[in-house]
Amino acid sequence: MFITVGGERKEVKDGITLPELIELEKVETPEYVTVSINEEFIAKEQIAATVIKDGDNIEFLYFMGGGQ
Amino acid sequence: MPLTDEQIERYSRHIILKEVGAKGQNKLLKAKVLIIGAGGLGAPAAMYLAAAGVGTIGIADADEVDLSNLQRQIIHGTADVGKAKVKSARETINQMNPDVTVNTYRTFVSSENIRELIRDYDFIIDGTDNFPAKFLINDACVMEKKPFSHAGIIRFKGQLMTYVPGEGPCYRCVFKNPPPKDAVPTCKQAGVIGAMGGVIGSLQAMEAIKYIIGKGQLLTGSLLTYDALTMEFHKIKLPKDTHNCPVCGEHPTITELIDYEQAECDMK
Numbered sequence: 001m002f003i004t005v006g007g008e009r010k011e012v013k014d015g016i017t018l019p020e021l022i023e024l025e026k027v028e029t030p031e032y033v034t035v036s037i038n039e040e041f042i043a044k045e046q047i048a049a050t051v052i053k054d055g056d057n058i059e060f061l062y063f064m065g066g067g068q
Numbered sequence: 069m070p071l072t073d074e075q076i077e078r079y080s081r082h083i084i085l086k087e088v089g090a091k092g093q094n095k096l097l098k099a100k101v102l103i104i105g106a107g108g109l110g111a112p113a114a115m116y117l118a119a120a121g122v123g124t125i126g127i128a129d130a131d132e133v134d135l136s137n138l139q140r141q142i143i144h145g146t147a148d149v150g151k152a153k154v155k156s157a158r159e160t161i162n163q164m165n166p167d168v169t170v171n172t173y174r175t176f177v178s179s180e181n182i183r184e185l186i187r188d189y190d191f192i193i194d195g196t197d198n199f200p201a202k203f204l205i206n207d208a209c210v211m212e213k214k215p216f217s218h219a220g221i222i223r224f225k226g227q228l229m230t231y232v233p234g235e236g237p238c239y240r241c242v243f244k245n246p247p248p249k250d251a252v253p254t255c256k257q258a259g260v261i262g263a264m265g266g267v268i269g270s271l272q273a274m275e276a277i278k279y280i281i282g283k284g285q286l287l288t289g290s291l292l293t294y295d296a297l298t299m300e301f302h303k304i305k306l307p308k309d310t311h312n313c314p315v316c317g318e319h320p321t322i323t324e325l326i327d328y329e330q331a332e333c334d335m336k
């Protein structure tokens with residue numbers, strides 16, 4: 001199936017879970033990353049049980065603290 | 069207030085734009101923008117806002133200029149090392165544009181002073197380097213109903229979003245709580261390419277200017293990310309639903325400002 005991750009369309013195996021996708025995408029410090037699917041935030045406690053569906057649009061939002 | 073001949077010439081490239089005109093330039097001259105942190109982000113933001121003729125620019129920063137700042141904090145020069153950043157920034161702005169009144173606050177923002185500090189301003193720019201300050205600025209702006217631009221930069225990456233009361237999510241809607249100290253790399257540990265402050269700080273200035281003149285689309289409801297290595301900008305549409313947010317939602321549970329433990333970047 002095809003999904004969009006960070007604006008990029010890509011093919012992944014059917015029924016991939018969110019934790020599997022996080023690993024596949026090599027998400028840095030995943031415990032501090034906000035995830036949205038189809039413009040809805042996924043609560044931390046829901047991540048483990050979330051299964052990605054065909055056509056889903058996934059975004060990883062990272063803490064970025066620098067500025068000075 | 070009619071523009072003087074000198075102002076008409078100074079701002080001619082603005083005035084000729086149909087989105088700005090003399091009317092927009094007058095709005096800029098009357099506007100008050102507060103920049104918190106006169107560093108990598110705040111330096112270019114302050115300079116472009118000053119050049120644009122934003123009439124009052126406030127700058128809050130407790131630090132002094134360090135030699136390691138100069139790789140990116142272009143409002144300060146070699147001769148300013150050791151000087152208070154707010155003083156150095158004011159001197160640069162005064163030299164750039166006499167139309168600008170600069171208010172300086174040589175202080176760290178805290179729950180004690182921030183609400184009073186931002187109250188007087190039309191738009192706030194978060195140019196700080198640490199999460200406690202970023203959450204503090206967010207919560208204070210939500211409570212005082214002030215629009216602000218959030219940004220962060222690290223390595224070859226940067227991001228920003230704009231909060232306008234009632235027009236989309238706040239920073240806390242997206243990021244909930246500050247990460248624990250050292251859980252997420254900060255700029256001193258990780259480094260940052262100097263021009264990144266120029267890119268993202270200038271975009272923050274752009275948001276302030278658009279807000280003041282009331283033209284175009286702001287980054288409300290979006291987080292814009294920039295990767296300098298792949299040279300890609302990506303605009304992430306944020307969830308619209310803010311009603312559960314502990315600070316900007318319908319039933320806020322955060323009604324007092326919080327001074328989180330400073331896990332700052334420690335990057336002088």
Ligand SMILES: [Zn+2]
Binds near residue numbers: 237240310313
């Ligand atoms: Zn919120």
